[in-house]
Amino acid sequence: MTQPFSYLDLVQQCGNMRVRHASPIPSAFDNEKLVPFFLSAAPSSPAIGLLRPEIVRLLDEANQQSGHNIVFDGVPSDSDIPGLGGKNDRISFHASIDTPAKRSAVMKALCERWRDTGIYPDIIGPGKWRDERYPVYRNPFGQHDYPAADAGDNDELNYAFEMERAACALFGIVTYGVHLSIYQEGVDRALKVWVPTRAKTKSMWPGYLDNTVAGGIPAGMPIFEALVKECMEEASLEEDLVREHARAVGCISYYFRTSKGWLQPEVEYLYDIAIPPNSDASQFEPKPLDGEVERFDFMDKKDIDVAMGAGRFKANCAAVLVDLFVRLGHITPDNEPDYMNIITGLHTRFDYDLWTA
Numbered sequence: 001m002t003q004p005f006s007y008l009d010l011v012q013q014c015g016n017m018r019v020r021h022a023s024p025i026p027s028a029f030d031n032e033k034l035v036p037f038f039l040s041a042a043p044s045s046p047a048i049g050l051l052r053p054e055i056v057r058l059l060d061e062a063n064q065q066s067g068h069n070i071v072f073d074g075v076p077s078d079s080d081i082p083g084l085g086g087k088n089d090r091i092s093f094h095a096s097i098d099t100p101a102k103r104s105a106v107m108k109a110l111c112e113r114w115r116d117t118g119i120y121p122d123i124i125g126p127g128k129w130r131d132e133r134y135p136v137y138r139n140p141f142g143q144h145d146y147p148a149a150d151a152g153d154n155d156e157l158n159y160a161f162e163m164e165r166a167a168c169a170l171f172g173i174v175t176y177g178v179h180l181s182i183y184q185e186g187v188d189r190a191l192k193v194w195v196p197t198r199a200k201t202k203s204m205w206p207g208y209l210d211n212t213v214a215g216g217i218p219a220g221m222p223i224f225e226a227l228v229k230e231c232m233e234e235a236s237l238e239e240d241l242v243r244e245h246a247r248a249v250g251c252i253s254y255y256f257r258t259s260k261g262w263l264q265p266e267v268e269y270l271y272d273i274a275i276p277p278n279s280d281a282s283q284f285e286p287k288p289l290d291g292e293v294e295r296f297d298f299m300d301k302k303d304i305d306v307a308m309g310a311g312r313f314k315a316n317c318a319a320v321l322v323d324l325f326v327r328l329g330h331i332t333p334d335n336e337p338d339y340m341n342i343i344t345g346l347h348t349r350f351d352y353d354l355w356t357a
Helices: 007-014 053-065 100-117 165-170 223-235 239-245 301-309 315-327 339-345
Strands: 035-038 047-051 091-093 133-137 159-164 175-185 191-198 213-216 247-257 263-274 293-300
Touching: 007 247, 007 315, 007 339, 047 053, 091 100, 100 159, 100 165, 133 165, 133 175, 159 165, 165 263, 175 223, 175 315, 191 301, 213 223, 223 239, 223 263, 223 293, 239 263, 247 315, 263 315, 293 301, 301 315, 315 339
Parallel strands: 035 091, 175 263
Antiparallel strands: 035 047, 133 159, 175 191, 175 213, 191 293, 247 263
């Protein structure tokens, strides 16, 4: 029989990407050249993503199609894609595309053209396109700010531009989400967690188990407000209940590479609702609303462990539950030999210092 996945296995399946190093899970893409994507050609410009060779080639095509209005600087010829550390590794927006609105417009036109030509159906094809705008920050570890409505098109914030959610993986751009766990600890710390089954109609991970509530953070929406929105849309949880009982408990970060090689560095902000003892537990029961969840089950930890070991959870959702088990003291340095590798694997910086090294 196949051995069940360990907690470390689950963390490494979620964070399966390494920059300029072999991945913890061997991949056919380990030796693929990646080129950093900058906001501008200026030496001080931050890197905002990593580009695979085929995307570099498509950026070259975009420049050719634009005629005299060059869109991207530093794009090498097809025979001279340098990879990290190469001498021509400063692909960026052209100097004329120097504000958030201009960058957003360029990326919108480019990604919609790719969508309409059907070049990447597994990422931005029919059913994959989200029509949601995600923020891109010049410092992926910095403030989640956003320009005020009357601020004009200034370029003085950490916010650099926004783009279609589904297309972020084509550019290796860091994305952000929220996850909520609703749980109850009973006698002898027996733990139960509300676990949804994703609808079989979902474009990604259909039928897999998930966290109680999870979703992305749209451009311009504060982190906690994104959680409140998702709680109602996915789980019928009233706003007042969420605002009163949800608590921010940290985050996890990981670099996930899809089976097709696309790059998804992600940060998930974590929240808990611990069902108070002797309370009416029914008010905390999530119920499907928007069709993205098939059902919710109040699962014992032992059953969650079995399901995780069998690979039934969406990869990042298993990682969130591992973090929950650590925080509640169910995974400890004394009962888990891989404790330190689990902790560091849940809190990575995407090898960001190597993007431009």
